[in-house]
Amino acid sequence: MAGASRARIFTCPRCKHQYWGAPGEQLPDCPQCGFDYRGREEFRFDLVFLMVLIVAMIGFMLLTSSYRGGSGTIGSRSFQESQPEKLPGR
16 A cells, blocks of 8 residues: 555644545645645746736837838828928028
């Protein structure tokens, strides 16, 4: 008989209550005080930094493409259709 198929006795680290665990459970919650063994999920600053970096890169690419005179920009089309400005002395 394998060791994982037998029920085990667990001791709660908070209230020191001993209880039986089911054969398949890794660390069940304490029935007396409700202690949860799972680690608390913390705020992920690395994901926020990654999202800000991606948005900044997309914004930089859009900004540089407008300075290159890409055909997709709205301002370049209206600038090309207008007559050149007549300056005094020319």
